[in-house]
Amino acid sequence: MKGTLVLSTAVLILPALATAEPMEYSLDMSHSRVFFDVDHQGYSMMRGMFRSFDGTLMYDEADPSASSVSINIDASSVDMYHDGLNNHLRNDDFFGVETHPSLMFESTSVEDLGDGQLRVNGNLTMIGQTHPVTLDAVLNQAGVFRGGPKIGFSATGSLDRTAYGMNFGAGNIGTDVNFSIEIEATRPGEGGAPAGMGMGMGQ
Numbered sequence: 001m002k003g004t005l006v007l008s009t010a011v012l013i014l015p016a017l018a019t020a021e022p023m024e025y026s027l028d029m030s031h032s033r034v035f036f037d038v039d040h041q042g043y044s045m046m047r048g049m050f051r052s053f054d055g056t057l058m059y060d061e062a063d064p065s066a067s068s069v070s071i072n073i074d075a076s077s078v079d080m081y082h083d084g085l086n087n088h089l090r091n092d093d094f095f096g097v098e099t100h101p102s103l104m105f106e107s108t109s110v111e112d113l114g115d116g117q118l119r120v121n122g123n124l125t126m127i128g129q130t131h132p133v134t135l136d137a138v139l140n141q142a143g144v145f146r147g148g149p150k151i152g153f154s155a156t157g158s159l160d161r162t163a164y165g166m167n168f169g170a171g172n173i174g175t176d177v178n179f180s181i182e183i184e185a186t187r188p189g190e191g192g193a194p195a196g197m198g199m200g201m202g203q
Contacts, residue, residue, distance in 0.1 A: 021060060021066070022058035022059060022060040022066050022067055022068065023058065023059060023060070023061075023149075023187060024056060024057070024058055024187070024188065025056075025057040025058075025059055025149075025151060025185035025186060025187055025188075026056075026057075026185060026186055026187075026188045027054060027055050027056075027057065027183060027184070027185050028150075028184040028185060028186055029053075029054065031182075031184040032053075032181075032182060032183045032184055032185075033049060033181070033182045034049060034050045034053055034071075034073060034179065034180075034181050035047060035048070035049045035179060035180045035181075035182075036048050036049070036050075036177050036178065036179040036180075037177070037178045037179070038161075038173060038174045038176075038177050038178075039173070039174030039176075040172075040173060040174070041172050041173070046080060047080070048078060048079060048080035048081075048089075049078075049079050050073045050074065050075075050077050050078055050079070050103075051074075051077040051079050052073070052074035052076075052077035053071055053072060053073040053074060053077070054071075054072055055069065055070050055071035055072060056069070056070050057069050057151075057183070057185045059151060059185075061142065063112070064110060064112040064118055064139075065109075065110050065111060065112040066110070067107075067110045067118075068107045068110065069105070069107045069120065069122075070104070070105065070106045070107065071104070071105045071181075072102055072103075072104050073102060073103040073104070073105075074101070074102060075090070075095040075097045075100060075101055075102055075103055076090055076095075076097040076101065078090065078095060093168035093169075094166055094168060095126075095127060095166075096127055099127075099128075100126070100127045100128055103124065103125065103126045104124070104125045105122055105123070105124045105125075105133065106122050106123050106125075107120050107121065107122035108121050108122050108123060108132075109121045109122075116138050116139035116140075117136075117137075117138055118136075118137040118138070118139065118153075119134060119135070119136060119137070120134065120135040120136075120137050120155065121134050122134075122135070124159065126164045126166075127164050127165060127166060128165075129163070129164045129165060131159070131163050131164065133157055133159055134157060135155040135156065135157045135181070136155065136156050136157065137153050137154065137155035138153065138154050138155075139151065139152075139153055140152040140153060140154055145186060148186055148187045149186065149187045150184065150185070150186045150187075151184070151185055152182075152183065152184045152185075153181075153182075153183045153185075154180070154181070154182055154183075155180070155181040155183070156178070156179070156180045156181075157178075157179055158176055158177065158178045158179065159176075159177055159179070160175055160176055160177075161175055161176075161177050162175045
């Protein structure tokens with residue numbers, strides 16, 4: 001009887017594993033962030049962020065290499081905590097937001113390195129140019145929130161801003177830009193918090 005029960009359970013589980021596929025997750029915008037750091041004349045590393053972005057995450061728990069991600073960033077939301085600097089960043093010396101209102105990252109492949117470590121290869125489009133960018137990502141946690149699946153990732157990477165034609169201040173302002181991304185995401189329609197919901201740190 002016990003052997004029959006085990007076999008029956010296996011019969012139920014194996015088809016589910018065989019048909020596993022990426023599932024769509026919505027970004028929890030109240031707990032997701034995009035930061036960047038750039039050297040300022042050798043005196044300090046200046047930190048900034050983008051306050052407005054959205055995206056789609058397709059995650060396959062059984063086969064993370066089948067996952068994908070796209071992130072669209074509002075260029076005008078750039079914030080380095082100084083109004084004068086922010087206005088300069090929005091003009092044509094830097095992001096030229098009137099002509100190029102957004103930055104877009106689209107993954108092209110995901111490498112599963114084991115133990116929750118991932119390498120996400122993709123293309124970043126910024127101020128009218130597209131170049132490859134690689135993210136080193138880690139799955140922080142997969143769990144359940146308000147009855148629905150929830151996952152969290154941290155990712156880091158770097159780029160040369162002059163490759164995109166952003167040459168202003170090169171020599172005084174660093175050309176290598178390091179960035180970090182913190183993402184929490186939930187399955188829409190499965191009890192998770194709606195994307196963009198304003199929630200406190202304990203929620």
